[in-house]
Amino acid sequence: MRNRSLPLLLLIFCLYLNPGLAQPVERFVKVIVAPDRTDWTYKPGDKAKFTISVLQSGNPVKNTLVRYEIGPEKMPATVKETKTLANGTISVEGGTMKDPGFLRCIAIAEVDGVEYRGLGTAGFGPENIQPTATDPADFDTFWSEGKADLAKIPLDAKMTLLPERCTETVNVYHVNIRNYGNSRLYGILAMPKKEGRYPAILHVPGAGVRPYFGDIANAEQGIITLQIGIHGVPVTMDAGVYDDLRAGALSNYQNFNLDDKDRFYYKRVYLGCVRANDFLTSLPQFDGSNLAVTGGSQGGALSIVTAALDSRVKGLGAFYPALSDVTGYLHGRAGGWPHYFAGSSRDFNDKKDKIATTAYYDVVNFARRVKIPGQYSWGFNDETCPPTSMYAAYNVITAPKSLYLALDTGHWTYPEQRDLMNGWLLKHLKGE
Template sequence: MKKLVLPSLLLIWASSVLAQPVERLVKVIVSPDHADWLYKPGEPVRLTISVYRSNVLLKGVKLRYEIGPEKMTPTKTETVTLKEGTLALDAGTLKTAGFLRCIATVEVDGKEYRGLTTAGFDPPSIKPTVANPDDFKTFWDNAKADLAKVPVDARMTLLPERCTERTNVYQLNLQNVNNSRFYGILCVPKKEGKYPAILRVPGAGVRPYYGMIAEADRGFITLEVGIHGVPVTMEPAVYESLGRGPLSGYQAANLDDRDRYYYKRVYLGCVRAVDFLAGMPQYDGQNMAVTGGSQGGALSIVTAGLDNRIKWVGAYYPALCDVTGYLHGRAGGWPHLFAGNDLAYNNKPDRIKTTGYYDVVNFARQVNVPGYYSWGFNDETCPPTSMYAAYNVIPGTKTLDINYLDTGHWTYPEQTEKMTNWLLGQLRAK
């Protein structure tokens, strides 16, 4: 039988947001004077900026740096020449909980190289800015009740070329709300028995999916879903066209109406995926986890907050957290609805109100199951301020792995391995 080698949870995921950055000829290293990158409010941050080429300090290079709260207008900028290739710098401080970022850039032979470091000030004290609607729970209880009236109508198409000796692989097609469908790649162990289940929810974008075949081979039912209501096995060019056309900017589609906002169908689609997994005869009936990164990290928390059939959460750098931060003078989460050119368009009462029903913060308040979370301080896509705003309100048992402080919107292999080991360990793999 032909076996197709595909990415697994243990390896780098099939998403650019999880890929390590490419090694560069010139390295700009910004080092803080605290090994844990953590400071007390009011405590000064001292940095050393070094520029290397071929692992040797690059002397005489011109460097510019900017310092300020992450994602906000810099409070200090300067251009200097590094006579010896290094610079000691007093970066200032923050008086309240948050993150202070230094970005340093050099130009060598016509190419720009940059490095950054982000100092944290009492992150556990960061509080959300997003409103928590009084009828939040009622809104979503009603939405789930509407979904429950829609038949699951599962349609499974075997993908023989992806099957292995141990696992059958299918494209799965489920009925969702508003006459839409919800697609994914389902992997089911061939051996008769009862198995734990893993739901993987996707990062942002429009792409095909390949399924968690390696985990299924190890004795798990796995379902990797797309969110856009289109099949997930088409040619890549089709998704590229969709992403540049009708699905461009989907993150803000119908933001002025809480009942029509794009993510309502998406969040309910994740619940529908749980419906299907929970109803499978091969499911063991009690061990189900959800995992993902970025938008997938957001959807992991959302799904766990909406559905108590989820027993464990594994989330990397969740998006959609405290998106209103920008309206309160600090960084907000991806997709940065109230920053830059989008601020004037979205800064309206109806749009702001809608965010309260979809912000990860308000789902995090309902996550009562154990979770393992992982991100770095240098994330420029999902600012740590926004992620801590959600993490800090989670009432369930939680572990935050911040041993990879220098990571941005990507992960080290060691980081994904730790997440995998935790997740599969909780599911009691046999």
């Protein structure tokens, strides 16, 4: 008898392993911080207030000592105070911002000797945030030459059936193909068993090193899905292997060769996403036209990058894209993950050659070149991919676009966000 829960369990397990879509851990005491407008949005020059509440079992915790700080996101605080919440809640003045950006209030409460943290973020004219990233004159030439070099490399695709992962209606394969730089690209392909031609979705990964399990749920809806890794290693090994790689050979991979745009780690990664589409579009079961790409965090970045580099992509879905406007810190505001120019990293990376390299890989410059419809989603409380950086990329997209805001989310998503994104992708691919 078919195990109907298998696809859902695999999907949940995959989401659990992917920090790009990881959920926060619930705590016994909650510190809730919220701006005083329901849409959390103000015009530059408007004054914002923040309400800080400390709750236990849904009720206010009275006479709680709270320390809080307020300032532009990821920047030094301009206000630091400590107050006692007699009734478990308090309203504090947040001030304003004269330029478009985000003002954040972080509050820490101590209850029974344990500290609990919460934050809220007010947006000031976010639709007017402009990028700091420069657009190199030879950007298009650089990537055209890279794709031309990639096209000379045979696919040499190898598919290994994974019987233990197959379902009644879907075959699941471990795939590996040749990629740029004499490397291999690995992923999990899930394909409907029924004879026919189908749309396809490429799933690109969040940051990290891990195994993958594939998108079987959408394959059961009549979609070919390919979930790839980016590190040139098989994606079906024991978890301990990835732990060792994460701590050793691939530790801080996002910094490898940042001083050389031709050798930078992400060149093979970006071109690898195009190579994944080469494979998908080569499948006889592909319908020949309907191809989408989706991911979160690093995967959100790769979704935009892939859509800009590959005209075969007809739709993109991105959660909180990383690698966006990374030079923001050099201009006195938040920049995108991996925060090359923040804190101690700035001392190491604030070099002419490294800054120049980032321009060829910054999502902002790919966003400028997106020509297809896209669905985007994030929240104002994201401390990994600051909303300033994401809006800097989103605001330069001239193609049809829609942004679904889950304001209080950090670097995670609600089920409603995932449902909306998946629904949009399926409707777009099926022309509904």
